[in-house]
Amino acid sequence: MQARGPLMIEHRLIERMLSVIKEALAKIEEKKEVDPVFVDIAVDFIHVYADRTHHGKEEDILFRELKNRPLSTEDRRVMNELIEEHVFGRQTTGALVAANTRYRKGDKTALADITTQLQTLIDFYPRHIEKEDKVFFPSSRAYFTDKEDQTMLREFWEFDRKMIHEKYKLLVEGFEPKSER
Numbered sequence: 001m002q003a004r005g006p007l008m009i010e011h012r013l014i015e016r017m018l019s020v021i022k023e024a025l026a027k028i029e030e031k032k033e034v035d036p037v038f039v040d041i042a043v044d045f046i047h048v049y050a051d052r053t054h055h056g057k058e059e060d061i062l063f064r065e066l067k068n069r070p071l072s073t074e075d076r077r078v079m080n081e082l083i084e085e086h087v088f089g090r091q092t093t094g095a096l097v098a099a100n101t102r103y104r105k106g107d108k109t110a111l112a113d114i115t116t117q118l119q120t121l122i123d124f125y126p127r128h129i130e131k132e133d134k135v136f137f138p139s140s141r142a143y144f145t146d147k148e149d150q151t152m153l154r155e156f157w158e159f160d161r162k163m164i165h166e167k168y169k170l171l172v173e174g175f176e177p178k179s180e181r
Ligand SMILES: [Fe+2]
Pocket: 055, 058, 082, 086, 128, 132
């Protein structure tokens, strides 16, 4: 498998989650109410899987490696655009969390913000994925030898290996008083 393999497999699961969110959004709009626990679960998926695990491999390994290579002007431009889109994704998720908190506290105007942020995610994310799958991953592959690509793949697996431990360590730490850490 090439290094981009796991990234593309992850894209497929992210797309499936976006379909789930899309269906949920239609029901939210129809009923004019939302289950805040569903939003929590969607946020957890986006935060831990899409952002930390997936964007983590892209930014901390693939893009890090590419930064030291003689990228064409176009490839560098696309890479910077992808990084900006990751930031935008984080901002959208942050706004979604804030709206969900307001909704839980009984602020009914928060519902419109929740639907806006969910809609933003399902509109923007597939375009980001397509740009990586069809444009950036194929063109950036040319900057690596087969051996370098395989080294990067191993680093991806190692990155993934740590993720489940990080998630639950943070969860426990979130419950502990700060002085015990
Ligand atoms: Fe990305």
